[in-house]
Amino acid sequence: MPPLSASTFASTMDAPFVRLWRGFLTGRVMVALALLVLQGAGQAINQTTEPAVLAVCVAYLVAAVMLRVLGRHRPPSPKTGPQWLPSIGVDLAAIVALQLLNAGTMNYTPLFGLPILMAAVLGTLTLALGTTAGVTLLLLGWAWWLGSGTAGDDAPRYLQSALTGTGYFIVSYLVHQLATRLAREQELAQQSQVAARVQTQVSALVIQNLTDGVLVVDESDVVRIANPAGLQLLGGTSLPELPFILASAAPWNPLVILARRTFRQEQPQTADVDLLHPGQSPTGLHVRTWLTSTREAARQTQTERLCVMFLHDLREMEARLRTEKLAAMGRMSAAVAHEIRNPLAAIVQANALLEEDLHDPAHKRLAHMVQQNADRLARIAEEVLDIARVQHQISHAPASTLPLDETVSQIWNDWQAQDPVQRRAVVMLEAGNPQVEFDTEHLRRVLVNLLDNALRYVGQEPDSLTVTTRTLPSGQTSLQVWSDGAPMDKSVERHLFEPFFSSESRSSGLGLYICRELCQRHGASISYQRLTRTTLRGEVGGNAFTVGFRRTTRPADAATLFDTIVV
Incomplete structure (x- = not known):
């Protein structure tokens, strides 16, 4: 220098x-x-x-x-x-x-x-x-x-x-x-001081935004640093204020034992622990610990030894593993579905020819059962193959716009006309017919999927199903399908939009996943919430799926470049 x-x-x-x-x-x-x-x-x-x-x-x-x-x-x-x-x-x-x-x-x-x-x-x-x-x-x-x-x-x-x-x-x-x-x-x-200050700020920002929990514990069991995820994973009725003693609550004793073992052995530790809070279900954590320095190094540098603990929610880890397995199964299922279509078509055709020569009612019932189950297998195979088709359409579909209220009204009328007795709903188109960026057939597929899902759990009241469009003062335009079904289990809600995940044995678990893929293609979002609406019966809780659109000022145009997937 x-x-x-x-x-x-x-x-x-x-x-x-x-x-x-x-x-x-x-x-x-x-x-x-x-x-x-x-x-x-x-x-x-x-x-x-x-x-x-x-x-x-x-x-x-x-x-x-x-x-x-x-x-x-x-x-x-x-x-x-x-x-x-x-x-x-x-x-x-x-x-x-x-x-x-x-x-x-x-x-x-x-x-x-x-x-x-x-x-x-x-x-x-x-x-x-x-x-x-x-x-x-x-x-x-x-x-x-x-x-x-x-x-x-x-x-x-x-x-x-x-x-x-x-x-x-x-x-x-x-x-x-x-x-x-x-x-x-x-x-x-x-x-060096500026660099250290910047590094400290960056480290604090990274720790604060980590999805995994982070705790920094000293040799006196005092938690010096903890990010929001770490405090959340500690559980309890209220989150403690820093600094606090980790040994002050009995449910945290497994973490105290792990931290003390890390200080004593001066080696990283890994363990799965359960935090048992009174009146709550156990919180399973995968914990990894590291020591900032050994006792000898701390004595030479005159610094304090600290134990850094990383907390991972075992439920989330299992969910990610399950998602990876389901994705692998989905790829395999698509290959299998493609291979079984031809023999399945031969079975359907042979059954139809055989049914023409049957006269015994018992035999006809058996042939009808074969036809029904073959159709069911065909539908499952088509749904599995739909993923590849939708991905192809998403990558090749041009940007287009549509009038929201008019398009939703047309889709609703077509869907309701198939079964006017069962398919009843309150339709409130209050968006003012804005132009939104979405393909008409893609919106039809999204809305029909949401309506079909809601129809499975809807009540018998005339206002048990509601379709609403609205435009907020901020300009955000949305489409919402609400039904008065029972609340979803948290384990189901967490994986709603994952492929091949379904709470029903007869469902392929692809409908909401395809809806999410189509929304993301057009810059829209889809989400689930448990909402309370005012009905003729009073305040009623229900399940709401909301699609938030990206608004545009371009004129509407038709997009017919790709083949339409039949719903």
Whole structure:
């Protein structure tokens, strides 16, 4: 790394630079005051009067005090220039004046060290060496002045001035190098401090947004740091405030034991534990622990040992594993469904030909059962293969728009006309017929799937099923299908939109998954909520599936580029 210049020091280390500047200003005031006191005391003792010397001392003191008061907030630029005249320039002028006016044996040469140190510490190397060169020339000039008025050998005086100047050059260079090094070290320390602060902020942000729980525990079982997920996994009726003692609640004892074992063995630990809260179901956790440092390392670095605990919800881990298994089964099922379609078609055709020659009612019933189950197998195979078809359509479908209320009304009428007695609902189209980005056939598939699902669990009241469109003041347009069915189990709700997941043995579990895929293709969202609606019977709770659309101002256009999947 190249040496850091004093200009960089001044620009990047403002606070230390200002402190040094103020220190030199205060030192100048003290030197000026000491000169005035000593001159006054010396003249009083010797009973001599040297008003010029006293005047110089007073003027130097006034100049030093004024600069200390007026210039304490704005240190000069470290580069060579006239900004140094009120400080270094005044110092040199005052010392030269005192040396010239001095009638006694007092030597003011050591005072030249003050401006030289100021230039070396606060200025550039050029300023430091320039000031030292000026002082050396003044010393040589003083030696010549003394020699011009006396007879004798002048060599000792010139040699003394040269040696003094050489010493000043050495001191000036070394002091400047030392100041530069200190400034560089200070700059690196500040950079390290900023980097550490940024790293701390990033680490805190990452920990706060981790879905897995994180606890940082010390050797006294005190939880120093905990992210929201970690506090949530600890359970209980209320979340504790940091810091808190992990051993304060009996359900957390398995975590306390694991943390103490980590400190004792100084090795990472892994375990599955159950937190048993009174009146609640057990919370299964997969816990991993790490130690920040060993006992010996902590003693050498004088730091504290901490145990970092990562908490994973076993239910979520099992759900992810189950999803991966279901996805693999889905791929295999699609391949199997493709292979069984041809023999299934042969079975259906052979059964139809056989049924034409049957006359016994019992035989006809058996043939009808074969036909029904073959149709069921065909539907399941088609639903499994629908995933690949939908993915193909999603990737090739162009962007299109449609009038929401008009399209929902048409889809509802077509669906309701298939069974007017059973398919009853309250339809409230209140969106104002905005244009939304969605394909008509894709919206038909989504809405029909939601209506078919709701019809399985809907009550017998006329308002048990509700289809609603609305536009919020923010401009968000939505379509909602609400039914007064029973609440869903949490285990079912968590996996509603996963492929091949269904709470019914006769369902393939693909309907809601396809709905989600179609919504994502068009920038829309689909979600489930348990909502309470006001009906003729009063406040009734029910299951609501809501599709939030991305609104557009483009004119509606038809999108018929792809084949329609028959619902």
